[in-house]
Amino acid sequence: MVSTEAAVVIDSFVPSTVPASVAAAAAAVAVVVEVEAIKTTESMLTNLNQQSILDFDKGDPTMYEAYWKSIGEDFKITISASEALSYFANPKSFCWFMLPKLEQEIRNLHNVVGNAVVEGRHIVVGNGSSQLIQAALYALAEPLDPSSPISVMSAAPFYSCYPQIAHYMRSGLFKWGGDAHAYDRDDQPYIEMVNCPNNPDGELRGPVVNKANGMLVHDLAYYWPQYTAITKPVDHNIMLFTMSKCTGHAGSRIGWAIVKDSHVAKQMVKFLEISTIGVSKEAQLRAISILEMISTNSCSTNFFEFGQFVMAGRWKTLREALEGTDILQVPNFPPRHCNFKRNYIECNPAYAWMKAQEGINLEEVMKEENIRVRGGGTFGCPSNYARLSILGRDNDFDQFLKKLPSIVKRLAHSKF
Structure with a gap:
């Protein structure tokens, strides 16, 4: 079916002297154009919706991109077509x-x-x-x-x-x-x-x-x-x-x-x-x-020091954002002596194991905030637990921190 607007366009561009078959073909083209426009709009809306979802489900270690980009081309690997042929x-x-x-x-x-x-x-x-x-x-x-x-x-x-x-x-x-x-x-x-x-x-x-x-x-x-x-x-x-x-x-x-x-x-x-x-x-x-x-520590910045700095910073800001509330909790880890660092350090795990009040499905609450996490059930635990990856890019983690007050508010008003 051709929309009213499409019909007006067709009428204004098809003279009365044009054969009916040509007019029908023009109408068919208009239908195709309209359908494609609808599909394009739907695709754009879908993409926008997907872009708005923050994915903290998978442990994809993209936080390290910044370090390896800083290394640049110094350690680029080139493999010729004649290399590595054999099993x-x-x-x-x-x-x-x-x-x-x-x-x-x-x-x-x-x-x-x-x-x-x-x-x-x-x-x-x-x-x-x-x-x-x-x-x-x-x-x-x-x-x-x-x-x-x-x-x-x-x-x-x-x-x-x-x-x-x-x-x-x-x-x-x-x-x-x-x-x-x-x-x-x-x-x-x-x-x-x-x-x-x-x-x-x-x-x-x-x-x-x-x-x-x-x-x-x-x-x-x-x-x-x-x-x-x-x-x-x-x-x-x-x-x-x-x-x-x-x-x-x-x-x-x-x-x-x-x-x-x-x-x-x-x-x-x-x-x-x-x-x-x-x-x-x-x-x-x-x-x-x-x-x-x-x-061999061949880079200007020690790799493990970079990783420890990023992880420690993220855990610090996460704990500060949750300070003063028991609605959403994450574990605490006592400092331990690290033989590699030769000092006492706090542990900064790759994931935040979050706990909400009993009866709450924390994964679903996060989903309502367009945040994807992995629910406690897949780890053999109740649904009020969920795992949030700390390994993603800086921008994603910053966006999560901005959403955290809304998440805490939603949890405070959740019915369970």
Whole structure:
């Protein structure tokens, strides 16, 4: 149907002597133009609506863009078309797809920071820590050839992706077993994921179950000086780290495991062989340059000092904005001595684990303010909890702080 305005335009431009077929064609064109105009308007409104939503759900580490932009082109990597053609990086190594230089730089970085024991340990590189979690679960469960899937668990609040990772392949080897606090079996093997500092609440934690048949995987993605005090070099059977949260290069998809047992390390490599035939050499080459730059402190500004400065500033302003109200709370962390900083520092976790009054759905309240967060239910907790990422860009965080009084007011008047 042609609108009245479109019909007037057609009538004014089509003389009476023009054949009816031509006039009909002109009318059809007008209809198309009108429909496209409506679609364009709707698209613009949709885009405006999307732009107004502040996304604090995902831990996308874009706060580090400012640092790496300040570095400029000094550490640009160029790879020729003739490089890195082969599947193999080091055929003599059990982790045959890992570049020897990357293994060296991983060991160097941990020795500089002092957050993990690497001497006499095996390094396995993977496509981010998510793949390495799957590889670790496979490596621990497969040799047992269980008659029923082994329970994988973590203490609530647990990282929200652990259940997804354990369920995703619907494996006969393992399954998600829920909150580790509720596990009461003494006769069955289990795997406990120990996340330290914990995502979402930032707590430094150890295993909860502590039974004879247990196997542990320590997820240490946030055990870096910008998030927490480095109190000691940890030394566990399987320790997982990732470029994403260490340097901010989430898009490179580089993670690594530090593994004590050679058989477990080889089984993890087997999983990586089957799933992706290794890890991109381009990503490894980029990681080599970045890790070397950090461990040698080749930049004018120390990377970890930058990260600690930004995180400390954001937590300070967040606490100041919430001062004087108990309607919305975030955890407090006592200062700890950091061996890397050689001083007492406050912990500044990557996420704010927010708590509202019981009965309130904090995720929904935030959504009403056009703020996307991750609700407590996905972490094994009630709906009055939610996780807010502190890792985004400055402008987004500033906008959130401006909205905070409105959020607190809305929570104060929420019915529950």
